[in-house]
Each structure stands twice: as structure tokens, then as C-alpha cells.
Amino acid sequence: MTRRRWIxxxxxxxxxxxxxxxxxxxARVLRAEPGQIFDVVANGFLHRAEITSVSDxxxxxxxxxxxxxxxALPVHLLLAVFKFDHMEWGIEKATELGAERITPVxxxxxxxxxxxxxxxxxxxxxxxxxEAAQQSRRSDVPTVDDPQTLKAALQxxxxxxxxLLAETEQENTIAAALQQASQQVSESASQSVALAxxxxxxxxxxxxxxxxxxxxxxVTLGPRILRAETAAIAGLAICSALL
Ligand code: SAH
Numbered sequence: 001m002t003r004r005r006w007i008x009x010x011x012x013x014x015x016x017x018x019x020x021x022x023x024x025x026x027a028r029v030l031r032a033e034p035g036q037i038f039d040v041v042a043n044g045f046l047h048r049a050e051i052t053s054v055s056d057x058x059x060x061x062x063x064x065x066x067x068x069x070x071x072a073l074p075v076h077l078l079l080a081v082f083k084f085d086h087m088e089w090g091i092e093k094a095t096e097l098g099a100e101r102i103t104p105v106x107x108x109x110x111x112x113x114x115x116x117x118x119x120x121x122x123x124x125x126x127x128x129x130x131e132a133a134q135q136s137r138r139s140d141v142p143t144v145d146d147p148q149t150l151k152a153a154l155q156x157x158x159x160x161x162x163x164l165l166a167e168t169e170q171e172n173t174i175a176a177a178l179q180q181a182s183q184q185v186s187e188s189a190s191q192s193v194a195l196a197x198x199x200x201x202x203x204x205x206x207x208x209x210x211x212x213x214x215x216x217x218x219v220t221l222g223p224r225i226l227r228a229e230t231a232a233i234a235g236l237a238i239c240s241a242l243l
Contacts, residue, residue, distance in 0.1 A: 003039045004030075007134050007141060008061070011042035016049060018059045026059045039067065046139040069139030073098030074192040075239050076159050080107035080199035081118045081147060082228050090229030091125050095132035095142055097236040102129070103156065104147040109201030118147035150207055154214045159194035162216040165231050167202065169218040174238045177217050193239055197232045 006026075008016035018026060026032040032054050040049035040061050046069040049061035077099045081087065087104075094102060104122065106115045125144045133141045145156070161181040163174060182191055196211065203211075208218075221234050 003037065005039040005041065005046075005134060005137050005139075007130060008040055008042040011063075014063055015052075016040050016042040016047070016061045016063055018061075019057060023059045024056050027054050027056045032059055041069075041139050044140055045069070072100040072138070072140050072142065073236070073240050073243060074159070074190060075099050075236060075243070076101040076103070076157060076192070076194040077232060077236070078103045078105050078153050078157070078194060078196040079232060080105045080197060080203075080228065081110045081114050082199045083111075084114065084117075084121060086227065086229045088125065088128055090232045091144070092128050092132045093229070093233045094236055095129045095138070096136040097233065097240055098138070099142050099236055100140075101143040101145070103145040103153045105150050105153045105196075106147055107150060107199045108204045108207055109199045111199075115147075122146055150210060154210060154216075157194045157214070159192040161191060162194045162196075162211075162214065163219045163235075164196045164203075164208070164211045164216045165198070165221060165235050166208070166218040167220070167225050169220040170223075172217060172219050174219050174221075174235065175242060177219050178239070178242050191243060193243065195232070195235045195239065197228050197235065200228060 006018055009019045010017045032051055034051050034053060036051045038049055040047050042063060046067045048064040048067060050064060051059060052062050053060045077094055079102055081104050091102060104118060106118060122144060129142050129144055161178060163177055221231055226234065
């Protein structure tokens with residue numbers, strides 16, 4: 001049986017704690033007791049861990065041996081802000097698929113009221129990635145940046161291969177772009193990728209130009225127009241198959 005995995009809220013070198021809702025859930029619903037063994041992620045590392053104390057507000061573990069853990073998919077997703085319910089769903093799925101980092105972008109065609117509300121939403125998005133990371137048994141939690149302009153977002157990208165998902169592109173695929181890029185990086189270097197997905201109204205011509213100036217390549221996901229969250233998921237699934 002696979003053990004339940006928890007992502008610690010706080011930790012030291014030898015202990016880790018769950019607090020808040022997580023502690024309450026463990027204490028009241030799962031009736032956790034000292035001596036029980038779980039897998040706990042602390043400081044980005046996965047450990048076998050033993051409960052040493054339980055209360056409704058804090059469950060403390062002693063960390064035992066470190067366990068082998070899978071790394072995140074080296075993909076940085078730039079996701080234009082779009083309708084929050086769809087966006088949240090996309091963020092959750094992107095986390096399950098392994099995305100390493102998500103940057104919410106205030107695009108030109110992001111609806112105004114969404115742009116204005118985005119800064120307050122980010123805490124919720126961070127909670128979603130945390131829960132999705134735990135549920136999907138990741139050993140890390142993807143970073144969710146503060147919502148930002150496209151210009152700022154583009155400057156923060158360090159991935160070698162930068163792919164703009166564009167419904168206007170007809171030929172270049174993610175597979176072709178990754179293959180071309182892999183011929184340029186040295187054999188040993190693992191390829192890191194940034195993927196950008198536009199809002200419901202798509203990117204403007206000016207935004208497309210800005211991407212080009214920053215060395216992004218346009219790629220297609222096929223002849224159909226996908227919703228933004230579908231495009232993000234499809235793009236990540238393709239990267240996960242190829243990287
Ligand atoms: N402007 C479009 C809608 C944009 S869809 C329209 O005609 O209404 C939202 C985003 O999903 C796009 O900005 C793009 O990043 C991505 N996308 C949708 N379909 C795609 C496709 N076939 N290939 C690549 N990206 C796509």
C-alpha cells in the first residue's frame with residue numbers, strides 16, 4: 001500500500017509539522033496517533049516520518065530516512081489570467097502534470113475585472129497547487145508567482161526553450177521545437193521549457209511581438225481552437241511525454 005503523503009507547513013532539520021486545516025484533518029478525521037508512520041515532504045525532500053505529537057492545531061513528526069523522490073517536470077507555465085473557475089481548474093491540472101512554476105500574466109485581453117481581482121486570488125491559487133501537489137504525491141509544490149504584466153513575466157523566464165502556444169501557428173509543433181532545441185543544447189544538459197498560454201481572447205499582435213523579441217517560438221496544438229486551460233494541459237502533457 002502506498003503511504004499517505006503530507007507536505008509540511010513548517011520544519012527543522014529533524015522535525016516537521018502540519019498546522020491549520022491539515023492538522024485538524026489528521027487529528028479529527030484520520031485520528032492520527034503518535035507512532036504512526038507517513039511520508040512527509042519537508043524543505044523539498046521526501047522523508048519517512050513518525051508522528052510524535054497530535055493536537056487539533058499541530059501534528060509534529062520526527063523525520064526518518066530520506067526517500068527517493070521524482071523531480072518536477074522542468075516546465076514553467078506562463079498562464080494568462082482568464083475566468084477564475086476555468087483558471088483554477090487549469091492550475092490544479094498543471095500541478096498534477098508536474099509543472100514546476102506557474103506565472104499568472106495580466107494579458108491585454110484579460111478582462112479588466114479579472115486583472116484587478118487577480119492579486120487577491122493568488123493566495124487561493126497557492127492553496128490549490130499545494131493541495132494538488134499533495135494529492136498527486138508530488139514531492140515539491142510548484143511556485144505560483146504574483147500576477148504580473150507580460151513584460152515582467154518574460155524577463156523572469158530562465159528556461160532554454162520558450163514556446164508560445166498560438167492558435168495562429170499552423171506548422172511548428174512542440175515535438176519539432178523540442179527536438180530542434182535539443183540539438184542545440186549539450187547532451188548532458190536537461191532541457192527546460194517555458195510554455196505560454198493566452199487568455200480567452202488570445203494574445204494581441206503587440207504581445208506576440210514582445211514574445212518574439214524575447215526569443216519565443218510559436219507552436220501549434222493542432223487545427224482546433226482550444227480553451228486556454230485545455231491548451232495548458234495539452235501542452236504540459238506533450239512536454240511530459242517528450243522531456
Ligand atoms: N483568439 C482565440 C482564442 C484563444 S484560445 C479565438 O479565436 O477566439 C486561448 C489560448 O489557448 C491561446 O492564446 C493559445 O495560447 C491557446 N491555444 C488555443 N488553441 C490552440 C492551438 N490550436 N494551438 C496552440 N495554442 C492554442
